[in-house]
Amino acid sequence: MKILLRCYSSGCLLLLISAAAFSQDSTRKPLPAMPMDTVVPTITRNIKDTISHDRLKDSVPVTAKDSSRLIPGISLADSTHIDTGDSVRRKSRMTPAAVGSAGFSGNRHNGSGRQSPAIGHFYGRIVDAKTNKGLDGTSVQLVMTLFDSATHSRRDSVIRGAITPSNGDFSFENLPILGNYQLILTAIGYKPVNQHIAFSLKDAQNTDPEQRLGAVDKDLGNIKMEIDPTSLQQVTVTADKPLIQLGIDRKVYNVEKDISSSGGTAVDIMKNIPSLAVDIDGNVTLRNAPPTIFVDGRPTTLTLDQIPADEIESVEIITNPGAKFDASGGVSGILNIVMKKNRKAGYNGALRAGIDKRGGYNFGGNLNVKEGKFNFFGSANINHRKTISPGTTDRLTFISNPEYQLHQVDSNVNSSHFVFGRLGFDYFLDNRNTFTISGTLVHGTSKPYTNSNITQDTLYDNGYSNSSFSQRYSNNSTDFKNKSGMLSFKHNFPRSGEDWTADANYTNGETNSINQTNSYLFENPDGPLSSIYKQQTNTSAKNEFITAQTDFTNPFTEKSKLEAGGRIAVRNIGNLNNFYTVDSIGNLVYQPLLSSNYNYHDQVLAGYIQYSNSVGKFGFQVGLRAENSSYRGTNSFAEKDPNNQGSLKDTIGSFSNNYPVSLFPSLFLTQKLNDDQSLQLNYTRRIDRPSFLQLSPYTDYSDSLNLSRGNPNLKPQFTNSFEMSYQLNYQKNTFLSSVYYKYTTDLITRYQTKEVNPLTDSTVLINTFINANSSYIGGLELIGRNSLTSWWDLTTNLNFYTSKINAADSIQTAPASLSWFAKINMTFKMPKNLTLQITGDYTSKTVLPPGGTAGTGGGGRGGTVSGNAQGYSLPTGGADASLKYEFLKNKAASLTFSMSDIFATRRSDVFINSQYSTQHTLRYRDPQFFRLQFNYRFGKVDVSLFKRKPKQEDPDNLQNGTDTPLTQ
Numbered sequence: 001m002k003i004l005l006r007c008y009s010s011g012c013l014l015l016l017i018s019a020a021a022f023s024q025d026s027t028r029k030p031l032p033a034m035p036m037d038t039v040v041p042t043i044t045r046n047i048k049d050t051i052s053h054d055r056l057k058d059s060v061p062v063t064a065k066d067s068s069r070l071i072p073g074i075s076l077a078d079s080t081h082i083d084t085g086d087s088v089r090r091k092s093r094m095t096p097a098a099v100g101s102a103g104f105s106g107n108r109h110n111g112s113g114r115q116s117p118a119i120g121h122f123y124g125r126i127v128d129a130k131t132n133k134g135l136d137g138t139s140v141q142l143v144m145t146l147f148d149s150a151t152h153s154r155r156d157s158v159i160r161g162a163i164t165p166s167n168g169d170f171s172f173e174n175l176p177i178l179g180n181y182q183l184i185l186t187a188i189g190y191k192p193v194n195q196h197i198a199f200s201l202k203d204a205q206n207t208d209p210e211q212r213l214g215a216v217d218k219d220l221g222n223i224k225m226e227i228d229p230t231s232l233q234q235v236t237v238t239a240d241k242p243l244i245q246l247g248i249d250r251k252v253y254n255v256e257k258d259i260s261s262s263g264g265t266a267v268d269i270m271k272n273i274p275s276l277a278v279d280i281d282g283n284v285t286l287r288n289a290p291p292t293i294f295v296d297g298r299p300t301t302l303t304l305d306q307i308p309a310d311e312i313e314s315v316e317i318i319t320n321p322g323a324k325f326d327a328s329g330g331v332s333g334i335l336n337i338v339m340k341k342n343r344k345a346g347y348n349g350a351l352r353a354g355i356d357k358r359g360g361y362n363f364g365g366n367l368n369v370k371e372g373k374f375n376f377f378g379s380a381n382i383n384h385r386k387t388i389s390p391g392t393t394d395r396l397t398f399i400s401n402p403e404y405q406l407h408q409v410d411s412n413v414n415s416s417h418f419v420f421g422r423l424g425f426d427y428f429l430d431n432r433n434t435f436t437i438s439g440t441l442v443h444g445t446s447k448p449y450t451n452s453n454i455t456q457d458t459l460y461d462n463g464y465s466n467s468s469f470s471q472r473y474s475n476n477s478t479d480f481k482n483k484s485g486m487l488s489f490k491h492n493f494p495r496s497g498e499d500w501t502a503d504a505n506y507t508n509g510e511t512n513s514i515n516q517t518n519s520y521l522f523e524n525p526d527g528p529l530s531s532i533y534k535q536q537t538n539t540s541a542k543n544e545f546i547t548a549q550t551d552f553t554n555p556f557t558e559k560s561k562l563e564a565g566g567r568i569a570v571r572n573i574g575n576l577n578n579f580y581t582v583d584s585i586g587n588l589v590y591q592p593l594l595s596s597n598y599n600y601h602d603q604v605l606a607g608y609i610q611y612s613n614s615v616g617k618f619g620f621q622v623g624l625r626a627e628n629s630s631y632r633g634t635n636s637f638a639e640k641d642p643n644n645q646g647s648l649k650d651t652i653g654s655f656s657n658n659y660p661v662s663l664f665p666s667l668f669l670t671q672k673l674n675d676d677q678s679l680q681l682n683y684t685r686r687i688d689r690p691s692f693l694q695l696s697p698y699t700d701y702s703d704s705l706n707l708s709r710g711n712p713n714l715k716p717q718f719t720n721s722f723e724m725s726y727q728l729n730y731q732k733n734t735f736l737s738s739v740y741y742k743y744t745t746d747l748i749t750r751y752q753t754k755e756v757n758p759l760t761d762s763t764v765l766i767n768t769f770i771n772a773n774s775s776y777i778g779g780l781e782l783i784g785r786n787s788l789t790s791w792w793d794l795t796t797n798l799n800f801y802t803s804k805i806n807a808a809d810s811i812q813t814a815p816a817s818l819s820w821f822a823k824i825n826m827t828f829k830m831p832k833n834l835t836l837q838i839t840g841d842y843t844s845k846t847v848l849p850p851g852g853t854a855g856t857g858g859g860g861r862g863g864t865v866s867g868n869a870q871g872y873s874l875p876t877g878g879a880d881a882s883l884k885y886e887f888l889k890n891k892a893a894s895l896t897f898s899m900s901d902i903f904a905t906r907r908s909d910v911f912i913n914s915q916y917s918t919q920h921t922l923r924y925r926d927p928q929f930f931r932l933q934f935n936y937r938f939g940k941v942d943v944s945l946f947k948r949k950p951k952q953e954d955p956d957n958l959q960n961g962t963d964t965p966l967t968q
Contacts, residue, residue, distance in 0.1 A: 120175035120199050124220030126168040126185060128227075134168025135187055135225060137345050142172050143182040156182070177216050183223075188345070190225040243827065244274060244795055246727070246734045246785055251275065251317040255309065257827070259837050260882035260898045263354035263362050263933035265383070266304040266312060266337060268900075271880070272839050274783050274797035275317055276335075277821055280389070280908050280925035284335070287319065287740065288777060288801050288819070288846065292329030294336045299326070299569070301509045301543055302482060306442055308364065308381040308420050310352055310935075313340045319740070320684050320723045322666040323608045323623025324551075324563060327687050331719050331744055331777070339422070341377050342368040348939025356931040360385040364420075375426040377438075384417045391908075391923030399754050399763055399916045405457040406705070410450055410923075418444025424486075432492045442482040450474045454705075455525070469522045474703070478513040497555040507545040514538055517703075534582035537701070543692075544572040560613035563623075566606065573600040573692045579701060592638035592648055593758040596698035602631035602689070610666075621668040629689065632656035633712060635697045640758065653697060655712035662687060662718075680725045690714040690748055694769045708767045715771050719744040732787035739780050747772040749805055752914040765916055772807040791829040798822050803847050817872075819846040833886040842877030848910070871912035878906035892937050899930040 122142065126135045142160035147153075160172040175181075177199045185193040199216055243257040253273045255261065261268040267282040277285045282305055284291065293300060295307070316336040318325070325334060342348055349367035364381030393408040424438025452472040459465050488503035519533045551565035579594035610623035634654045641649040668682040696710035725738040751770040754763055779801030786794045804816035821843045828836040848871045882898035904927035912919045 118174045118176050119216050120177040121171070121173045121217045122175065122181075122183070122197065122220060123169070123171040123218075125222050126164050126170065126187075127222045127224055129224040130227070132222070132224075134164070134166065135190070136164060136166040136168065138164040138168065138170075138185055138187040138190075138225070140164060140170045141184040141186075142175075143184060144176070145180050183220070185223065185225060187225060189227060191228040193223065193225055195223070242785065243793065243825065244785055246736045246783060250319075251783075253315045253317070255312045255314055259835060259884040259896050260839065260880055260900075261309040262882075262884075262896045262898070262935060263352065263356075263931050264309045266307040266309060269309050269312060269315060270304065270335075271841070271900075272823075272825055273315060273317065274795060274823055274825075275319070275781065275799065277841070277843055280906055280923065286317065286332040286335070287779060287781065287799065288803055288821075289332035289742075291332040291335045292326070294326075294334060296339055296486075297336055298486070298503075298505050298547060299545065300484075301507050301545055302442060306418060306420070306444065306482070307337065308362075308383065310350075310364065311339055311366070311379055311381065311420065311422065313338045319738070320682055320721050321686075322621065322668060322682075322684060323610050323625040323664060324565070326567070327606070327625055327627055327662075327664045327685075328689060329686065331688055331717070331742060331747075340366060340379070341424075342370075344368070344939075345370050346940045348937070350935060350937045352933065352935045354931055354933035356385065357929050358386040358388075362933075373428045375428070377425065378423040379421070381420040382418075383420070385415075387414045387416075387926050388412070389414075389923055389925040391921065393919065393921045395917055395919040397765065397917045399765060401461060403459040405459060407455045408705070409453045411452075412448060412450045414446060414448035416444065416446040418442060418480075432494075434490045436488045436490075437486070439485040440483070442480075444480055446476075446478040446480070448476050467524055469525045469527070471520045471522075472517060474515065474517045476513060476515045478511060480509070480511040482507070482509040484508070495555065497561065498553060500550070500552045502548075502550040504548040505546070507543075509543045509545075511541045512539070535701075536580045536582060536588060538578045538580070540576045542574045544570075546570045559615075559619075560611070563608075563610040563612075565608055568603070568605050570603045571601065571692075574598070575600075575692075575696060575698065577698050577700075591759060593640070594699070594701050595637065597636040598633065598696050598698055599635075600631065600633040600692055600695065602629070604629045604689075612668075614670075617672040619670045619672075621666075623666045625664040625666070627662050627664065627687070628660055629662065629687075629716070630656070630658040631689070631695070633695060635712075637698075653712075655695075655697075657715065659716070676729045678727050680723075680727075682723050684721050686719050686721065687716050688719070688744075688748065689716045690769070694748060699766065706767065707764055711769045714748055714769055715746050717744050717746045717748050717771070734783075734785045736783045737781070741778040742776065744775045744777075745773075747775040747805060749775075749807070751807075752912075752916060754916055770807075772805050775803065775805045777801065777803040793827045795825040796823070805847075817845065817847060819844045821846075833891060835884040835886075837882045837884075838879070839881075840877070840879040842875070843873075844875050845872060847872050848912075871910060874909035874911070876905070876907050876909060879903060888936075894935045896933045896935070897930065898933070899928065901927045901929065904928050 126138045126140070127133060128135055140160075140162045141158050143156050144159045145154050146157050148155050160175075162170050162172070164170055179198070181197045183193070183195045183197050185195075197218070197220065199218060243254060245252040245254070251274065253269070255269055258269060258272055260272060267278065267284075270276050270282075270284050271278045275286055277288075279285075282303075284293075284304065293304070295302065316338065317333065318336065319333040321329070321334050347367065347369045349365060351365040353361070353363035355361050360383075362381065362383040362385075364379065366379035367377070369376045389410075389412040391410045391412070393406070393410070395404075395406045395408075397404040397406070419442070421441045422438065424436065427435045427437075429435065450473075452474070454470045454472060455467060456470075457465050457467050484505065484507040486503060486505045488501065490499060490501045492499045515537045517535050520529060521531045521533070522528065523530055547567065547569045549565060549567035551563065553561060553563050555561040575596075575598045577596045577598075579591045580588040581591055583589055605628040606625060608623060608625040610621065612621035613619065632655070634652055636650070636652050638648045639651050641647040664685045664687070666682070666684040668680065671679045673679065690711075692710075694710050694714055695712050697712050699707060699709040701707060719742050721740070721742045723738055723740040725736065727737075728735040748769055749772045750767060752765055752767050755766050756762070757764045779799060781799045782797070784794075784796045786796075788794055799821040800818065801820070802816050802818050821841070823839070823841040825839045826837070828838075830836055878901045880898070880900045881902060882896060884894055884896040886894045904924070906924070906927065908921070908923045908925075910921050912921075
């Protein structure tokens, strides 16, 4: 521990006193593009003089992106600066007549700087060493030694790459004939092959035309590959990724290494990720502010507890996004959830089932099939869970004389059930163009009920008091549906790193709920029943979310690139609330004064440009994003008619706001100190727009003791963020230290005010939202990832921070205070295929997160105030553990037992002080909860899964790239 603390201290000290410049890694200067030889006369090569062209028809050149299985030390940079004119559909070949001369004329340079014509041709066939049958899906790479004019040294670079079709043929044309080449072959389940090849210049000067032609048109014959038994056994074994990958700009949490989340939801994953704090209701904060949540780089209407953990590949944590990313989420950052999608040839999938402490269950599976030009992926999950959350509330209300003191004991039980389905496919039009279509369907129900015992004392100035007691039963039934679809296209240009993407997304959600509340009033707990009050609220909500965007990346050189793109986002939301009282015989009596019909529309048009470059060890990235935003809403409701006493009139209220152009600059500076250490300084300007719930003018009377309403006059809040980071990599360990500061103007925050209930004319307290003057969040975050031994991995996170909300002089706010948050994650690889994971976290007394963005970020189930100028939470923490046992061949099956909040110490303990009341709320949720989960993986790596006869036509090559991370 002393060593770790010294490491942290050293890193922080170095970070704070550093005044050096900051940059990225520098790389070599690229070779210029080499033009085609066009000035040399040509002769026609007779077909009968050639080797059979059947071997050539199926060969397809691919971009550097497709050559994903590269050997260490080989650069892809030069592969795009040499013409890729490898033809595979020829009836005849055209060969320069200059082949017959003693000296080859041309304008290409080989590795030594001599001119070399690009007229060479290598071709051959890859076959199985035992069966002599062609191998489909073999990666073929042609490597050439080139001279780097920047470093004045020689380097090996991949100049061609291809994936073989079903007959195993490959063909590379237009190659410089002077130079040394390596042919590198890799295939799943086979031993790699590395073969040196070259053109015969001696034969090129022969007087025999056939020998001259053969010198530059070389058949490499059948190249045999031998089966690698060790490799075959490893095909079905999950890659050994670290639990978390730390970078200065983002952190990537690999969910497959988190055994505790198996069978749970995205909320269970977030609990174990460094930098994130999760309360008992599943609300997430990133550095004490709720983040914006994306799924596969796009906004989502799903909450975290509606996304199965087993469907998630990884989670990206971006604390200070640049101009390329959506400008929303300024107070915190972005959490991007990357869903699973596999592109391995053949088929693979998994089946899973689990049961928990209260009889809740989950089962589901996923399947991925890739054959030819198509890659299909699909998954389905069913989840049922029962949660229990007891709590108490003590409130003193001094809104008027007399004062009221309330003590409330709650028992909350929620039974939820949901189905999650996902289906899609990739279509590889050719080696540079890919179309993807996918869709998601979620349908579920939730039935929470709360039993409350409420004691209320009335306190008079003269010391007299009386008491009353009530029992309240609240039942809620909610049905929700969510449908979404995505269509995307990606084009890779011949030059490495140059690409264009475009996609469109559509999401439609619908929620219907009925809330019934029955209150039984007594003069005292042991006294007779004095009265009964019943009410019901029917709510119907619909939302529609449409986004479309495009991105283009143009690398000028290996060190510099320009990125640009555009995006449009449109939301349409409707919310109908009908409030009823229930008479003595059970009839519903509509109350128009407490009902509302609210409709809301907003849209954001955005464009960005971003340029990056590096000089030596110093690099920079500068960007500018422009967004045009507007929103409008209408609210239909009834109110008392002042001109006709006792009558009501229908009213339609409207509101709108428009920001023609808002600019969001970003600047990132990076200085690489050496191979193991780097520094970064960055600045961004971002925005948080008010959410639907924050703008809704409807007053929610479903809980008569906790009334809430939005504020249609809210304005967006703007945040300027600064962050400085230091990263150290040593052996298998990583240390990351960051200092951050965020200053926000027009902060959206919760606020409590008093109003008159239009139905009873009594004075009540309303929880609403306001724009405070400003706020700030500042802190120091330390993260360490250590491989202590071959069987023990340790990840630690320590965050010191402070925050303060500055409101109007008449509004009481919590004072600034220093708080801290700690999290530890330990993984032990034990004998007998056992893995143990232990996690723990602790949060000190903290001012409630500034910024009321819980409507679009945080992703929780609600129940906790997010963004409050008048409150703080007391310390909380807990420990979790999971044990995983793997069995069957290649560890295809596993059993995982996990337990959360082992010591029953996690709680929500919140104090809120306002001008009219003080309140203390203490709640727990599912302490000492355990789950047993079974998982079975299956699959077969087979590039010819569905047997077909070889075709004479050339099948287009496939893009075997990985899923694209968050792009905008």
